[in-house]
Amino acid sequence: MGFFSKIKKLWKKDKQDQTQKIQIEEKKVPTQETQEISSTPKEDLEQKISLALAQAEPRLSIWLDILLQDIETKGDELWSRLELFFNKLEVPQKEASDFIAKFKDWLDKMEYEHISEFRSELQYRLALALDLEDEEDERSRLFIKLSEGLSKTKAQLSKQINNLISSSSHFDTNFWEQLEEILIMADVGFNPTLKLIDNLKLRAKEISPGDQEAFKKIFAQELASLFPKPSKKLIALKPEVVLLIGVNGVGKTTTIAKLAYRAQMQGKKVLMVGADTFRAAAIEQLKIWADRVGVGFYSKEHGSDPAAVAYEAMDKALKENFDLVLVDTAGRLHTKVNLMEELSKIKRVLNKKHPGSPHRTILVLDATTGQNALSQVDLFSKSVPIDEIILTKLDGTAKGGVVVGIASEYNIPITFIGLGEKMEDLRPFDGKSFAKALLD
Template sequence: MGFFSRIKKLWGADGEPQDATLPQQTPAHTPDIDERAAEAAPKNQEKIPAPAPPESKAVAEPRAAADAPAEEAETRKEGGWRRLFGLGGKTEETQPLAEETPQKAPQSPPPAEMLFQEKPVAKDEPAPWQKSLQQALGEAEPRLSTWMVHILDGVSRRGDVLWERLRFLFAQLDVPAEEAQDFIRRFDKWLLDMEYDHVDEFRSELQYRMALALELEDEEDERNRLFLKLSAGLGKTREQLTMRIDQLLAMTGNYDDAFWEELEEILLMADVGVNATQELSKRLRPKLRQAGERDAATFKTLMKEELASVFIEPKTPKVSQPPEVVLMIGVNGAGKTTTIAKLAHRAQMQGRKVLVAAGDTFRAAAIEQLQVWSKRVGAGFYAKAHGSDPAAVAFEAVEYAMKEGYDLVFVDTAGRLQTKHNLMEELKKINRVLGKKLEGAPHRTILVLDSTTGQNALSQVKLFSQASPVDEIVLTKLDGTAKGGIIVAIALEFKIPISFVGLGEKMEDLRPFSGQEFASALFD
């Protein structure tokens, strides 16, 4: 799905209008918690339901779309405007002659160059800048980065000039004016919160939001941008791993025992781990013998292929009844709170209505911190008083989400390892309670790990897996460590998908993980 309802139809294959008779979600407008009051008297709070503020209002979309079969969801991403970006598209099959009317010729889709054209319904004469921008967009390559160049041409700061140019682009894409204004209003509020004014400070974030809202994150240009970000984030790991392998290959001409011993030492130094190192070595040896080549290029190609093959893709959860419930687990300090905020931000930009539940009622200021982040990204927020039963928070949050029409709930949990037994029992109880409240819940359990901890991350995976089945892993702080090899160790030892990696502090720095791109970033 996407942020804009009209884009959802344009990007799809059928373009059929949605059933207007279906009920629309109406977000509640309960006032937010006063943060200062919460800090001053947390013990007097009984329940703190703080749904999405006005700026978090989700774009209305029929609920029927959430229950559509998987194959229909795939079909939506074919054809239409997505062909302009090389994202796939199915050629319409010729219908049987018996079903066709002989007199009618099949209609061909409009040519790509007609994407940006003068709208026949325009009442006023376009301003000179609009004509110029329309011509530039019409002649440009169908790439989001190229559009951004033209949209931001001559714009140096946030303000009316930027908003007018964005409105014009959205109008050309037939985005409803109300939804376009909602996108701009959210972004402007975020700029004010972050105190960003100059284009250079927010250009990347704007492109990130546009890619999510327009469903263009898989566009080639965006993937190249992600690859560059990943490659830069893996700089320290590349120095520790790849450069030392290059030196080893330059010094030896044979894959003898001494070579494999040195290679295993290099992998261990990059925190690939003993078991994973032995497994990689076991897989590589026969392939190198079969290749028969002794050059460095062949070795690196096989190494890259082997690394990419160890990673598995996250499964799409089956949600029979909304909302989808995501349980977030991990130790304190791993970046769980900011990861929740970044995931909520992504979901908001993709058109989902998100609720964040403060299930860590143990750590001081955990509730207040999560509330600040939820408000910043425009998500709804649910909490109870400090020291409340976390399972009760999770249960009531899902109940509240069902009542208010949320379709995604992130449940935060405590991460105190010093009371390991209590923590494990608490997670088990939360799982049981969620399952009783909503069938299949939690639909996903995401473990957040700090990649700078190296081999300690393996023990955390083992520990948390004992209390709750882990469906996905998010690795944070990958940009600040030489221990990026821990990704390989986790994938090989636990066979758990890695869904996202953290490459910085900004919202856009939480990126979908690709094993192929990870291997390429290390060796290309």
């Protein structure tokens, strides 16, 4: 749908044009206005909604509260209100219609009927399509999701750190040894733990022993500093090609689908490529996800040469002007020598067909595997240079400290984390938010 940075400006102008004022209290649902909407005759409904939207604080969650008031299931009323919403934002008619049509199709494929099942997905789609993901409202929503996803890790790590601080009257040798043990048990890793503690020893001179909040503040700052930031690569000629690697069972296929979903909502034409021809099920699963998300797909029959699949997929991508190509690869560890040779061959073939590609190689890891995830980084990096890491299943582990170990030990940026099964649950990673959520 493109980007709409003028949204707040448009909304402010419309708000000033209104003669009637409606007060909508922040975070109060339902509001007085939405209660009035539910009892308004149909002929006046559009005017009431328009007025309530114009007078509301320009936050996506508040807008949705108004739009979805008194609607329980998908249907004509929902589509009508979404059309009105896009019209208020001056979104081109075709883009608005495409968004609604794709969302209808998505709900049908996922068999969602009730608002409660898909409200968060709708907000996520709108945030991406309207370029509002960095707005305060969405950042707050992400922080809550991140904090909930880290609940198991927090129950172990944060609680123990709190107990250690409250029971210590001095930052002595015993204190640091206990902290070291806590961090290592949380799978932070030996070297990152030593680095973190060395930094904390210097910073601890600034605060008083037993000051839990002050210690957690400097702890969060030092923790965040261990995460390298991803570099922005310029793509000379599209499409951008992304190679995804990782062992079987880490959630690579669904991660590709979620990346495709994000990119499509941002207006990109996406092609998913099934180059894991070792498993017929992998091709079938990726095809199902491509159909659900509504993006392009290319693969060949089970047993085909993966490099040939990648080459022919690039031919298709170039001819049909795709913006982004996501290439799935095999992850069988029991034949790891052949696998690494296969990955190297795929990279050579892609570069031959489309010079400079793959532009990014992303390793997908399962956070629940703890230290085993570190060994996978070591294994793959010896054969294929890794640009980024995506860590899945972070919501299902008490070993969330592995995030720190992976980023610090190998100096590879973590770009996304998986916090659940839904499309909205793959979110950009931010070191500061992670540290704050972990220690809050």
